[in-house]
Amino acid sequence: MHTGQHKGFVGLTLAALLAVSQLLPAGAALAVSESPAATGVVVVPKNPDDPAAGIYVNDAWTATANNAYSFGKSTDAFVVGDWNGNGSDTLGIRRSSTFYLRDQNSDGAATYSFVFGRSTDSIFIGDWDGDGKDTLAVRRGNRFYIQNTLTGGEASTSFVYGQAGDEILVGDWDGDGKDTFAVRRGNAYHIRNTLTSGVAQSVIVYGKTTDTVLAGDWDGNGADSFAVRRGNIYHIRNSVTSGVADLKLAYGRSTDDVIVGDWNSDGSDTLGVIRRDGIVPTLVAAHDPQGRIDSVAPAASAVTVSGWTYDPDTSKSLTIQIFVDNSSTLVKASLQRADVKTAYGLAQDTVGFSKTVSATAGNHRVCVVAINEGSGTSKKLGCSTVTVSASPSPTPSPSPSATTSTPTTAPPTATPTASPTSSVDPNTTFVAGNIISDAKMFDSGTMSVAEIQAFLQAQNPSCEAGQEKCLKDYTKTTLTMTSNYCSAFQGANNESAASMIAKAAQACGVNPQVLLVTLQKEQGLISATGSALTSVKYDQALGFGCATTGTCGPQYAGFANQLYSAASRYVEYGVRASAFTYRSGGTYSIPYNPVASCGSAPVTIANKATAALYNYTPYQPNAAALANMYGTGDECSTYGNRNFWRIFTHWFGATH
Structure with a gap:
């Protein structure tokens, strides 16, 4: 050369x-x-x-x-x-x-x-x-x-x-x-x-x-x-x-x-x-690996990590890099996953991975990266913090004694019982009473303005403007707003959507990822394009102040107003817990649908963050909604809190 x-x-x-x-x-x-x-x-x-x-x-x-x-x-x-x-x-x-x-x-x-x-x-x-x-x-x-x-x-x-x-x-x-x-x-x-x-x-x-x-x-x-x-x-x-x-x-x-x-x-x-x-460039993002961590399971002196991944540029099995803190292990995603092949229309089904990695006793941060092939950028599939236990010391067999007799019949087999809810990992399975942790919900430092802007561009790179601009291009002159539960939101000229999201999150101490997920679950604004981009969608962006019927209070209209009001209310739900229906630690019969005949089920709420989600959207998904996690259920299904958990885990990884 x-x-x-x-x-x-x-x-x-x-x-x-x-x-x-x-x-x-x-x-x-x-x-x-x-x-x-x-x-x-x-x-x-x-x-x-x-x-x-x-x-x-x-x-x-x-x-x-x-x-x-x-x-x-x-x-x-x-x-x-x-x-x-x-x-x-x-x-x-x-x-x-x-x-x-x-x-x-x-x-x-x-x-x-x-x-x-x-x-x-x-x-x-x-x-x-x-x-x-x-x-x-x-x-x-x-x-x-x-x-x-x-x-x-x-x-x-x-x-x-x-x-x-x-x-x-x-x-x-x-x-x-x-x-x-x-x-x-x-x-x-x-x-x-x-x-x-x-x-x-x-x-x-x-x-x-x-x-x-x-x-x-x-x-x-x-x-x-x-x-x-x-x-x-x-x-x-x-x-x-x-x-x-x-x-x-x-x-x-x-x-x-x-x-x-x-x-x-x-x-x-x-x-x-x-x-x-x-900032990871988004020019060739369509070529990045895709995938998901299905579980991160700690055990004695080890962690087992399972999931799937593929790259649009190749039919080869990808290499996965599993990090336990700063130490990494390389494995091939070559296990058969016919379900992934069917769901994504792939030519190959050897896209799964499951690997047990040694780890010392204690807390560890476990991350998984899918190594890119061809065009694109390697993809972090997510991270989890787990507690690994020490290997138990071997227990010696008891010495036989003269008084020990051999049983004439086998001991009775215990009847299996369902695992309690607390044993289910809420990072891999929707748990009605533990949707997201307080630490994750109120971590305002997860994304900068630049990172939010890059995220909006990556999620909807082919967006076309409609009545309003795409969210990645949206700007508005904002007013200064105050709340009893947040610092002031300082107004600015021609402010970007990314800046408004970051400012609302910082002012109220709420995770900007939570606001992004709420924007998607309420009005679909992250992925909206063309005719779906209306002034009404921006005025009602997070559904704050809107009844189940869809009518919204005009005093809450406006994109920045919606962000700041919603973030403030998420905080208020915890500060003035007694003023709202759902509170951390309580067990409540939460309905599946506004229609009373659709029924309800008891839910024990684990934390303030999950209580806030139910106060914001007061319904839980029924069995039909959970059985078709990425589609529709039946006439009694609602999807708000299910979609919050689903979108968050896909975009940002573990909710805990």
């Missing part, structure tokens, strides 16, 4: 889900066998809670990325090269002296992993021997050590060039298929066309001494030349000569880290940027 600045490294400096209506019914049968270990897979060690690095690349000289994905974490150092000689440049990660390289421009498992050099070395990437594959070089002082394979060990060759303090650029300056070095001093470039010691073979002047300089084959002529960056403006020159720019382009932000590569194998290098804001 004839590329330039990408032959160094870039220094340290949310994904889409399927539509709710398409989801697999809860309680589907689990595979009972255990998933095999995943072999031959190198997964970049990114903890699922680490903020992601966003990668935005462009195959042409235009201002908009045509491929975006995440890879590694926002604090990583990145390298770029053609690792397999297929003509396309891809990314790698450098952590200290360990390198994790990937052969595709997408998130997923690293293709190569090795140790080379020292953590203090300067690293450069190039095709040093002309075989079409990029490898590494290190510089120590003014000596370069070249390696022609993607392995550790001794360098293939070494030589001295330039001075220890020089800025170095890499490129194929003469078009012979081999990369060499150039030294930059101010705005002068001292170019040498062989990997040997000696003096420069040519010197040119380009740009200003304050410019950031890149190198690449911008016009596909087989030889690299220079470009300078000023803010987010790039001045490109197509020959290794002094002169003025042949092309000028604005791309990305001035705070981005820039990368250069031939991303599509067309022979020309173009730009990309690394954005370290922790």
Whole structure:
């Protein structure tokens, strides 16, 4: 490859889900066998809670990325090269002296992993021997050590060039298929066309001494030349000569880290940027893995994790990374799940996983990540906190005694009894009295404004405006509002929906994820598009102040008003519990439907959060609604609290 600045490294400096209506019914049968270990897979060690690095690349000289994905974490150092000689440049990660390289421009498992050099070395990437594959070089002082394979060990060759303090650029300056070095001093470039010691073979002047300089084959002529960056403006020159720019382009932000590569194998290098804001790009979210954790079951010195996952880009069984705190285990999702195949219309049914992982006694955070294949970004399927017990000490068998007699008949078999409700995991099964924990309901720090905005974009990327804009594009001038149970909501001009959601959540100490789920269960605003986007939907966004008949009080109208009023009421239900019907710790006969003849059933409410949901929506799902978890039940079914639990667990994972 004839590329330039990408032959160094870039220094340290949310994904889409399927539509709710398409989801697999809860309680589907689990595979009972255990998933095999995943072999031959190198997964970049990114903890699922680490903020992601966003990668935005462009195959042409235009201002908009045509491929975006995440890879590694926002604090990583990145390298770029053609690792397999297929003509396309891809990314790698450098952590200290360990390198994790990937052969595709997408998130997923690293293709190569090795140790080379020292953590203090300067690293450069190039095709040093002309075989079409990029490898590494290190510089120590003014000596370069070249390696022609993607392995550790001794360098293939070494030589001295330039001075220890020089800025170095890499490129194929003469078009012979081999990369060499150039030294930059101010705005002068001292170019040498062989990997040997000696003096420069040519010197040119380009740009200003304050410019950031890149190198690449911008016009596909087989030889690299220079470009300078000023803010987010790039001045490109197509020959290794002094002169003025042949092309000028604005791309990305001035705070981005820039990368250069031939991303599509067309022979020309173009730009990309690394954005370290922790936001997963949504451009290719439809290609992300899909899946769900069905259960996380702690036992003695172990945790068993089960679920399913698939990737729209492949029929291969995916690799799953199970984290117990910061330690991870790789397994294949290769167990048969005919139910998932049927529900999603897949060609394959080997999408299930179940793995028992060793764990010490105590509390552990267990997370599961589905490793992406092809386009897209790896998907965190969710996390749970579990308590693992210690392995019991073996109990010795009692010694026989003279008074012990052998029974003449077998002991009676106990009659099985139904498991009590308290033994059911409310994170994997709807439990009427324990829908969501107080800790989860009132955790206002789960999402920033930027994360909420990214979530709205990911959930409805193809949304078309109707009478009103899509929620991801919706803005409104808001008024300052106050409540006895919240801090003030400060009004602002042209405020985004994401900002209003975040402000209401912060002001009242309510989880913004709860508000997002309520927006969907009440008016379907997260997924609404086209003619469904009306002013009435926004005025009644969370159904606050609306009777069962659908009539709503005009004093509660308006999107921001609905958010703040609903969040305030969720808090008030706990502060003034005696003023409302349902309270934590009480047992109540909660109806299935406003129609009295549909009946009711007793529910013992476990906490303030669940009580708040019943005070907000005073019905529980009946057996028919729970039997068809993602569809309709019978004429007596209601769905509000069922849908709250279902949507929350799918979008955000465990409710506890």
